[in-house]
Amino acid sequence: MPVLEIKNLHAKVAGTDKQILKGVDLTMRKGQIHAIMGKNGSGKSTLCQVIAGRETYEVTEGDILFHGQSIVEMSAEERAREGVFLAFQYPVEIPGVSTSYFLKAAVNAIRKHRSEPELDAVQFIKLVKEKQKMLGIQESFMNRAVNEGFSGGEKKRNEVFQLAVVNPLLGLLDETDSGLDIDALKIVAEGINRLHEQDSERSWLVVTHYQRLLNYIVPDIVHVMIDGKIVKTGDKTLALALEEKGYDWVEREAMSAV
Amino acid sequence: MSVIENDRNIMNDTKPANAVLDPIRVAAAEVFDRIGLPTGKEEKWRFTQLQPILRSRFIPAEPEYANDLFDQYTFGKESSVEIVLVNGVMSRELSRLSSLPEGLCVTTLVKAAANKHADIVRQHLGKLVDLHAHPFAAMNTRDFGDGVYVEIHRNAVIESPIHILQITLGNDNQAVVNSPRVLVVAGENCEATIVESYVGQGSRYLCNAVTEISAADNAKIDHCKLQQESQASYHVANMQVKLGQGAQFVSHAVSVGARISRNDLEVILAGRGAYAALNGLVLIGDVQHCDNHTLLKHAAPDCPSHELYKHVLDGKSSAVFKGQIYVDQIAQKTNAKQSSKSLLLTDTASIYSMPALEIYADDVKCTHGSTTGPLDDDLLFYLRSRGIDFDAARHLLTYAFAADVTRRIKVEPVRRRVEDYMAAQHGLPQDLRINDLGAFDEDVIR
Numbered sequence: 171m172p173v174l175e176i177k178n179l180h181a182k183v184a185g186t187d188k189q190i191l192k193g194v195d196l197t198m199r200k201g202q203i204h205a206i207m208g209k210n211g212s213g214k215s216t217l218c219q220v221i222a223g224r225e226t227y228e229v230t231e232g233d234i235l236f237h238g239q240s241i242v243e244m245s246a247e248e249r250a251r252e253g254v255f256l257a258f259q260y261p262v263e264i265p266g267v268s269t270s271y272f273l274k275a276a277v278n279a280i281r282k283h284r285s286e287p288e289l290d291a292v293q294f295i296k297l298v299k300e301k302q303k304m305l306g307i308q309e310s311f312m313n314r315a316v317n318e319g320f321s322g323g324e325k326k327r328n329e330v331f332q333l334a335v336v337n338p339l340l341g342l343l344d345e346t347d348s349g350l351d352i353d354a355l356k357i358v359a360e361g362i363n364r365l366h367e368q369d370s371e372r373s374w375l376v377v378t379h380y381q382r383l384l385n386y387i388v389p390d391i392v393h394v395m396i397d398g399k400i401v402k403t404g405d406k407t408l409a410l411a412l413e414e415k416g417y418d419w420v421e422r423e424a425m426s427a428v
Numbered sequence: 429m430s431v432i433e434n435d436r437n438i439m440n441d442t443k444p445a446n447a448v449l450d451p452i453r454v455a456a457a458e459v460f461d462r463i464g465l466p467t468g469k470e471e472k473w474r475f476t477q478l479q480p481i482l483r484s485r486f487i488p489a490e491p492e493y494a495n496d497l498f499d500q501y502t503f504g505k506e507s508s509v510e511i512v513l514v515n516g517v518m519s520r521e522l523s524r525l526s527s528l529p530e531g532l533c534v535t536t537l538v539k540a541a542a543n544k545h546a547d548i549v550r551q552h553l554g555k556l557v558d559l560h561a562h563p564f565a566a567m568n569t570r571d572f573g574d575g576v577y578v579e580i581h582r583n584a585v586i587e588s589p590i591h592i593l594q595i596t597l598g599n600d601n602q603a604v605v606n607s608p609r610v611l612v613v614a615g616e617n618c619e620a621t622i623v624e625s626y627v628g629q630g631s632r633y634l635c636n637a638v639t640e641i642s643a644a645d646n647a648k649i650d651h652c653k654l655q656q657e658s659q660a661s662y663h664v665a666n667m668q669v670k671l672g673q674g675a676q677f678v679s680h681a682v683s684v685g686a687r688i689s690r691n692d693l694e695v696i697l698a699g700r701g702a703y704a705a706l707n708g709l710v711l712i713g714d715v716q717h718c719d720n721h722t723l724l725k726h727a728a729p730d731c732p733s734h735e736l737y738k739h740v741l742d743g744k745s746s747a748v749f750k751g752q753i754y755v756d757q758i759a760q761k762t763n764a765k766q767s768s769k770s771l772l773l774t775d776t777a778s779i780y781s782m783p784a785l786e787i788y789a790d791d792v793k794c795t796h797g798s799t800t801g802p803l804d805d806d807l808l809f810y811l812r813s814r815g816i817d818f819d820a821a822r823h824l825l826t827y828a829f830a831a832d833v834t835r836r837i838k839v840e841p842v843r844r845r846v847e848d849y850m851a852a853q854h855g856l857p858q859d860l861r862i863n864d865l866g867a868f869d870e871d872v873i874r
């Protein structure tokens with residue numbers, strides 16, 4: 171059974187007529203890394219948010235199946251507990267709430283859902299330390315307010331760190347490379363690769379504007395999204411072709427196919 | 429004419445004649461008879477509807493037993509000094525004043541005025557509050573019952589918080605008015621923490637409180653006021669503070685109860701280098717209304733003051749914040765910072781926030797800021813996308829918003845009561861504690 175199956179997905183901005191997704195089809199299998207590439211405004215970030223359950227978007231047609239079960243009617247928190255994790259393009263700062271408290275609440279909400287015993291303070295710290303060590307993150311991180319005063323790179327690293335602690339079945343990486351210089355990008359990508367090596371069961375949907383992230387995170391499958399639809403699917407060489415030739419040729423190809 | 433009539437006979441019957449207090453009461457009665465209660469048209473009362481209070485016919489509250497409320501609100505072992513008043517009358521059974529630490533005197537005003545403290549009472553009582561400007565305070569001065577007298581001797585350092593628990597019991601058949609009165613006289617170089625709790629039950633009553641605090645040079649007073657009156661009641665409170673040279677006063681005022689509440693808090697920084705910090709937290713919902721009028725009067729040079737008021741408004745509640753900073757011509761090098769922040773949990777909640785700066789010195793630093801808004805949708809989604817459910821996410825963000833004020837409250841039982849109240853208000857059993865959040869830089873907290 172596919173991990174994720176998106177069928178003819180249409181979505182608009184809730185309360186408006188602004189249609190953003192216009193029939194997305196996508197199937198991901200366990201352990202695969204898929205990349206979605208596209209220009210700004212093509213709908214790829216919206217797709218991530220719709221999968222994660224953001225209520226600012228309304229699904230008007232089609233379905234999203236996660237392990238064969240429709241999640242379209244589920245709240246964001248239910249989807250998270252089922253194993254969907256969105257690493258945000260713009261992680262928010264939450265003044266007054268420490269990363270430690272926040273993450274423990276998240277981990278235990280998910281464990282409770284899976285009928286697993288909740289982690290106590292000692293067990294939680296052990297888990298956190300293990301993941302920090304793996305990703306090379308300082309311990310002081312945990313006592314700071316979530317993302318407060320973090321640089322762009324730190325915020326993205328925090329997303330990957332949270333993913334490691336929460337341990338989802340599907341990681342959605344929404345433009346994780348945006349705003350990062352090459353060194354920061356390498357660190358973040360290495361973290362993701364380490365997580366991928368460690369757990370080959372987890373699947374990844376990597377949304378990016380540029381090919382450079384895919385030099386570090388090598389996708390099994392690459393999709394191109396234009397105007398709310400996936401118009402072309404190929405292997406990792408497609409990303410290289412896009413880097414070299416831009417998006418216009420795919421657009422033309424898609425137009426002539428209609 | 430106001431309908432809060434005073435029946436002089438009742439007053440005279442229930443209070444012992446007292447050579448110190450009686451002239452003060454009589455003078456206040458004369459002022460009150462002349463000015464009456466505000467009509468609501470006055471600038472100071474423009475945003476607070478007084479009709480419900482004015483329409484009620486109140487009678488003075490009779491002393492009654494209040495064991496349930498006491499059990500709920502006592503500090504128990506967490507304070508060795510607790511004075512409990514029920515409808516203005518001190519309860520001997522409930523109060524714990526037998527083993528006061530050295531340098532501390534806590535008793536009723538009536539008693540203090542009749543013994544060796546009479547001169548100090550005469551010297552301070554009613555001296556800080558301008559009755560002509562505060563009609564409710566005039567009414568209180570006319571009507572107050574036993575009253576509370578707290579004296580901290582010079583150089584005394586009182587470790588345990590002094591808890592003043594004011595219980596008002598309403599009466600189902602007739603609205604009652606309780607007039608709690610507190611006088612605190614803090615000597616030079618002393619240190620003390622004073623907590624005033626205002627609680628009550630019953631369908632309709634008015635608690636009309638006045639507190640005066642006189643802090644001598646270099647005294648350090650940490651004051652908490654926790655207003656948890658019955659949701660159907662009215663609470664009007666006037667607090668006046670005067671600070672000598674180098675004196676420090678930190679106030680934490682938390683308002684959660686009462687249908688309508690109004691607090692006037694006025695601090696005069698009268699001596700060079702005095703410091704005042706006013707922290708306020710308003711947590712209301714439903715159709716509650718809470719009005720805070722504060723005044724920081726800089727009357728001496730080199731005085732810093734900080735003010736932070738936060739409002740969490742649910743339902744159709746409304747709040748008023750008027751923060752006045754007055755800087756006298758001689759108060760050079762004043763450094764005053766004021767901030768008011770409001771979180772509106774519904775579209776129907778509202779806040780009027782009005783800073784007012786009046787500055788007559790030329791070498792001063794005064795800043796003020798005000799923000800108002802709903803819970804941030806992006807923050808809510810972020811938390812939910814990590815598996816935290818909507819109610820818990822909303823609670824966590826609200827809690828974190830209020831934590832800016834609550835984390836500064838050093839008195840553990842007060843902070844816990846605020847936290848418990850917030851959890852209960854959002855229907856959550858989850859016992860979120862400030863220490864859990866652990867995300868503050870303690871260095872910046874005074």
